Amino acid sequence: MQTRTYSDLYDLVQALCGVTFASIEEPRIKAFINRRAQKAYRSSNYWTRFLLIGEEFTPTNGVVLYNDPNGQKVDTFLRIYKNQPYANNNTQEYEFTVNQTGAQLICGTAIPDKAFVTCKTQFLDTYGNAAGNNSSVPNEWFQYIAHGTYSDYLRAEGQQERAALAEQEAGEMLLDELMRLDEQHTQTIISNRISTNSNMQYRSY
Numbered sequence: 001m002q003t004r005t006y007s008d009l010y011d012l013v014q015a016l017c018g019v020t021f022a023s024i025e026e027p028r029i030k031a032f033i034n035r036r037a038q039k040a041y042r043s044s045n046y047w048t049r050f051l052l053i054g055e056e057f058t059p060t061n062g063v064v065l066y067n068d069p070n071g072q073k074v075d076t077f078l079r080i081y082k083n084q085p086y087a088n089n090n091t092q093e094y095e096f097t098v099n100q101t102g103a104q105l106i107c108g109t110a111i112p113d114k115a116f117v118t119c120k121t122q123f124l125d126t127y128g129n130a131a132g133n134n135s136s137v138p139n140e141w142f143q144y145i146a147h148g149t150y151s152d153y154l155r156a157e158g159q160q161e162r163a164a165l166a167e168q169e170a171g172e173m174l175l176d177e178l179m180r181l182d183e184q185h186t187q188t189i190i191s192n193r194i195s196t197n198s199n200m201q202y203r204s205y
Helices: 006-017 023-042 139-156 160-183 186-190
Strands: 003-005 051-057 063-065 074-081 093-098 102-106 115-121 136-138
Touching (some): 003 006, 003 139, 006 023, 006 136
């Protein structure tokens, strides 16, 4: 998927702010940038780059773990299936509850050895140019992060009215990206949880 560099993002923030940041300011701007990245991530469960659809997981005692033995790391469980979804029209779906270790499948006495999970994966990156940072920023977040960081900078400088205007503009940019997700119909298909005789039979009675 498309990305932009952290250096380009930092330069854009400087241009919006109309200053060249001193080295002592860089950690603060970096913190603003990563705060905005987290906010963008939390704004939707359906960002394409964080979405797994029908990925095979290995439950442990009927629990699909946040940290699956196969290496996947889950933030939000969306749907869990008995078989590979979307391969046919009769895929059966598990109901589940979420606890501190993962998704507890409601499956009666038949404990499954595999499940097919649609979920949002964890966002573990810190953006920056330092060792251990990720210097590749998602393109779909780029403008929102830049303008949101600009708003945060203005607010920190006591320029509340200008900060509010910048915040509004940043919000509109994020909304544009969220609308693009909606237009791709992914959310509509994945989130359409309908109880049927097919998926209800895996409840425990």
